[in-house]
Amino acid sequence: xxxxxxxxxxxxxxxxxxxxxxxxxxxxxxxxxxxxxxxxxxxxxxxxxxxxxxxxxxxxxxxxxxxxxxxxxxxxxxxxxxxxxxxxxxxxxxxxxxxxxxxxxxxxxxxxxxxxxxxxxxxxxxxxxxxxxxxxxxx
Amino acid sequence: xxxxxxxxxxxxxxxxxxxxxxxxxxxxxxxxxxxxxxxxxxxxxxxxxxxxxxxxxxxxxxxxxxxxxxxxxxxxxxxxxxxxxxxxxxxxxxxxxxxxxxxxxxxxxxxxxxxxxxxxxxxxxxxxxxxxxxxxxxx
DNA sequence: AAATAAATTGCAACATTGTTGCTATTATAA
DNA sequence: TTATAATAGCAACAATGTTGCAATTTATTT
Numbered sequence: 001x002x003x004x005x006x007x008x009x010x011x012x013x014x015x016x017x018x019x020x021x022x023x024x025x026x027x028x029x030x031x032x033x034x035x036x037x038x039x040x041x042x043x044x045x046x047x048x049x050x051x052x053x054x055x056x057x058x059x060x061x062x063x064x065x066x067x068x069x070x071x072x073x074x075x076x077x078x079x080x081x082x083x084x085x086x087x088x089x090x091x092x093x094x095x096x097x098x099x100x101x102x103x104x105x106x107x108x109x110x111x112x113x114x115x116x117x118x119x120x121x122x123x124x125x126x127x128x129x130x131x132x133x134x135x136x137x138x139x
Numbered sequence: 140x141x142x143x144x145x146x147x148x149x150x151x152x153x154x155x156x157x158x159x160x161x162x163x164x165x166x167x168x169x170x171x172x173x174x175x176x177x178x179x180x181x182x183x184x185x186x187x188x189x190x191x192x193x194x195x196x197x198x199x200x201x202x203x204x205x206x207x208x209x210x211x212x213x214x215x216x217x218x219x220x221x222x223x224x225x226x227x228x229x230x231x232x233x234x235x236x237x238x239x240x241x242x243x244x245x246x247x248x249x250x251x252x253x254x255x256x257x258x259x260x261x262x263x264x265x266x267x268x269x270x271x272x273x274x275x276x277x278x
Numbered sequence: 279a280a281a282t283a284a285a286t287t288g289c290a291a292c293a294t295t296g297t298t299g300c301t302a303t304t305a306t307a308a
Numbered sequence: 309t310t311a312t313a314a315t316a317g318c319a320a321c322a323a324t325g326t327t328g329c330a331a332t333t334t335a336t337t338t
Contacts, residue, residue: 012285013285013286014284014285014286014333014334014335016285016286016287016334018286018287019286034324035324035325036323036324046287046288047287047288048324049287049288049289049326049327050287050288052324052325052326053286053287054286057286068207068208068209068210068211068268070207070264070266071207072207072211072212072213072295072324073211073324074211074325094254096256096260099263107256107257107260110254110255110256112254115249115251115252115269116249117235117269118246118248118249118274120273120277121235121246121271121272121273121274121277122271122272122277123269123270123271124270124271124272125209125269125270125271126267126268126269126270127209127267127268127270128254128265128266128267129265129266129267129268130254130256130262130264130265131262131263131264131265132256132260132261132263133260133261133263134259134260135259135260138260138261151314152314152315153304153306153313153314153315154305154306155304155305155314155315155316157316173295174295174296185316185317186316186318187295188297188298188318189315189316189317191295192315192316193315195297196315211295211324211325212294212295213295213296
């Protein structure tokens with residue numbers, strides 16, 4: 001996996017402490033994290049507006065993607081290239097929202113079947129939010 | 140289709156003008172409408188808190204269901220019994236969010252395929268948000 | 279190494295949605 | 309018609325999202 005500072009560099013971002021940490025965190029957790037969560041984690045390191053702008057900037061550049069969780073809160077996760085090939089690109093995301101711990105994980109391994117839409121409907125993006133209990137919270 | 144006043148009656152709600160109108164509206168449009176949309180439509184008839192409570196109460200009773208649209212705004216739509224039988228209940232919803240007009244329609248006719256989750260993940264609810272262009276906005 | 283330019287941050291401020299408490303009002307039953 | 313229980317309206321607050329602007333910091337150039 002490419003190192004955070006290098007990614008920032010390549011995208012023309014400055015390598016500030018907070019940006020590196022946010023990016024490293026996103027790489028490590030492999031979850032869709034919300035701005036409020038980052039606020040708690042980095043509360044002494046950055047203002048919430050800064051985090052908001054960092055996330056927006058990262059999304060703009062396409063290194064993370066944004067989804068709405070089941071509570072209507074924006075969450076951001078690294079785009080996982082593992083399952084995208086040149087010929088088979090899939091932006092279709094399955095997001096699992098755990099009702100116990102509140103975590104949201106990208107289920108990149110889960111294939112979204114082709115959805116047949118009614119006539120004259122065209123699809124541009126797709127987000128499948130699943131609620132339930134995650135492996136960690138399973139009794 | 141059952142008339143709005145009768146539905147309210149059966150559920151123990153009072154038949155106030157605004158409740159009847161909200162319910163009739165939901166029945167008519169066959170879309171997932173947001174509280175802000177209702178505020179605009181009934182701005183002189185009810186306070187936004189009233190609309191909020193009406194929607195919450197309806198949802199509580201199970202005559203409407205609530206979903207988060209792609210913007211993180213709650214939307215409510217009539218539960219369509221057409222496709223629910225006693226033996227085959229499906230709460231799995233496909234919601235189409237039109238990027239042009241902003242409307243959100245419940246695609247009851249679209250079947251959500253069975254999603255195979257990783258080990259130790261259990262599913263309780265599911266919402267498939269699709270973004271694209273709806274039939275009305277198709278050029 | 280200092281100066282400059284450009285990106286980034288922090289703060290203030292505001293909009294919107296969601297939510298609760300309390301009081302006033304209104305629909306329905308007695 | 310009155311009593312009572314449900315409903316509505318208002319005030320208020322929290323959380324998230326968002327923008328403008330001034331201050332700061334990083335990176336580049338001299």
